[in-house]
Amino acid sequence: MLKHTLITTFILFILWLLLSGHLEPLLLSLGLLSCLFVAWLSHKLALLNSDFQTLRFNLNLPKFLPWFFIELVKSNLDVSWRILHPTLSIQPNISTVPITKHSEVGKAVYANCITLTPGTYSIDINSAVIEVHSLTKNLAHDLQRGEMSKRILALESTSAKTSKL
Amino acid sequence: MSKKISLILRQTCNLIIPAVLLYALYVQFHGDYGPGGGFQAGVIFAAAVILYTLVHGREKAQRIFPASIIRIFVALGLLLYAAVGVITMVMGGNFLDYSVLLHAPQHAQHLGIFVIELGVGVTVAAVMIIIFYALDEYSD
Amino acid sequence: MIIIGWILLLLGSAFCLIGTLGLMRFPDFFSRVHAAGIVDSLGAILILLGLITQTQDVLIIIKLLLILLFMMLTGPTAVHALARAALLDAKDKNSNNK
């Protein structure tokens, strides 16, 4: 537990430095105190619990972000084209996407990534599937192929899944 | 379809609330250099606590921020503010004239402003949280 | 750098406008969410990236990146919560009518 709190404090302190940009000893010590206080509170509130430690920013992140950005642009262009098209060719429907291997945080990240790409958004979630509302049938099929799921799985560290058991 | 709060919402809030809490403290301590200060920091801190209450329920929130202790903080902040005024009077200045606190007047001003902003922040945060609790408990 | 910023800002504003246009054109709530999603995702991303190219101040770049990060966290979550509440509400109404 102490280890988790220390890691939390460290991450919060980096955030403080990014926010503040002041390097005077007074503000630095105040920042350290604030970070300790917030880390203590988060521990008490069970906020940044062990789940979040599973999301290590490993080497797959630089690979994931450009891929995700391209997907984002593609889906944006697709939806924009449909909006501008005079006939509004849309067939809204709800389908399910399986999510078996993800940790709790991984599920949340996955669902948020689905929502971030226009054309699909997660409407409900349970332990096995995400219900997805999509603007056209094709977009849902793309998701069910599971490319994004695989890539987000690669972001989670392998030790996490064993510790969840 | 249960009445449970969605997992996504819970996880995101768990990630955001520490950031909001830290941001509140950042605003509290950087009021000298940019926009911000005790009033804003207090409100942001209260917003974080309210967000926690929304997602995890009042019972859980009151286990860590009990109303009885928040009530003490409501008065504590104001007392801290007023105490600075009394101390300056004891040290031979006017009420809330910080320059007598230390030898160098600029440093004394810094110290005085820091302490009273802290008092303002504590009172505002506590007041907003206690008002939210009171309204919410009344709706049961 | 300045020209890249131009393009990013203009594209971002264009996407924002298209998104809100969709918000008016789409027939029901669940499809309007898709249209609003354009403003929240690519519109905001392009404008903020465009702003990042326009300054040399590291602190401001960091703050813009933080704004982007937190928007990308809170935006989809709010949309999800909203859509879920709307779906549950629609289901409730259906079961009441039966």
Place this chain on the structure above:
Amino acid sequence: MFISATIAILVVMLILLLRAALGPTVFDRILAINTFGTATVLLIALFGFLTKRPDFMDIALLYALINFTSTIAVLKLFRYGSLGKAEDE
């Protein structure tokens, strides 16, 4: 160039206001307000650059952080009829 983006955001705001006024359901209004928050963040960020003092990002950052609090509150009220009720397991 900042000018055109700013004007675009102002037009977006006008349309969103229209959507919020028309409704028809509560959820449409909430959607409009949520997007309005995004537009405000962008407007404030752009304005910082327009006035050549872009050190007011703090306000935009604040909105990015806590704008969804009120959205969650409305949804909670709508679903549970109370703000502080804990979830039913």
Place this chain on the structure above:
Amino acid sequence: MLADYYNYWVVIILMMIGFYIVISDANLIKKIIGLTIFQTSVFILFISMGKVDGGTAPILVDTLTVYSNPLPHVLILTAIVVGVATTALGLAIIARIHRAYGSVDENVIHAQDEKQEKA
């Protein structure tokens, strides 16, 4: 001419809308919202008066010399927080009224009062 006085005129429009809601709507919560609009219009009036052409925000930087007037900002900054606190007090009173009368509609409340006086 338009830009010279536009702020003041919008302030008056907002103020009158707030006033109209307060005197014409019977629902007490909507009256509170009307008061909030009225309050904001006063804030805008103060802040508009503090604005100086070509000035920027009153946070001192070596390169700038023209700043807007900080005094209204100080007044309004505290007024906003005090405004929320008093709004909350108003809402608390409305909650008690609702418990006593079972309604927050002024017409219903008056009708009940009159009934009680007759009895």
Place this chain on the structure above:
Amino acid sequence: MGIETIINLSLLTLLALSAIVLMRLQNLLAVVLLSGIYSLLSAGLFVSLDAVDVAFTEAAVGAGLTTILLLGAIAIIGKEQTVSRHGKLLPLVVIAITASALIYGTLDMPIFGDPTAPIHAYVAPRYLFQSGEEIGIPNVVTSVLASYRGYDTLGEVAVVFTAAIGVLLLLGKPNK
């Protein structure tokens, strides 16, 4: 007309529009939601009028608190409320007279942004040009709030404190 003027004018117009929409809506929940937009717009306006500290407060208060407190009150009285009206004519006459008197009054105001207006003549220059030496912090608003006008701020905090006491007296449960 500079871009700042255009932004100022359009934000004001949007504010007026949203207030008119607010006035006409009858569903209470919709009114509360629209007041969220009203608050976002006024925060934007405060930024454009150089009042960053005020905008910051409005942002924190409007996004985080006012809406939630109003929703808390709606939770107490029930969400299916609609608003009924008193008569329309008398209030309209009253506000028409008040508005015309006020608009007549604005013609004597100093024009918007005039640097020679009386408000800028007395204490403001002293705060702006000497607070840097006297207090030593760049944000003039903070130095006026906490140092020059510290006594006023103490009063404001006391008002907030009193409001909390009032809410607790009205709504709090008796001690167990």
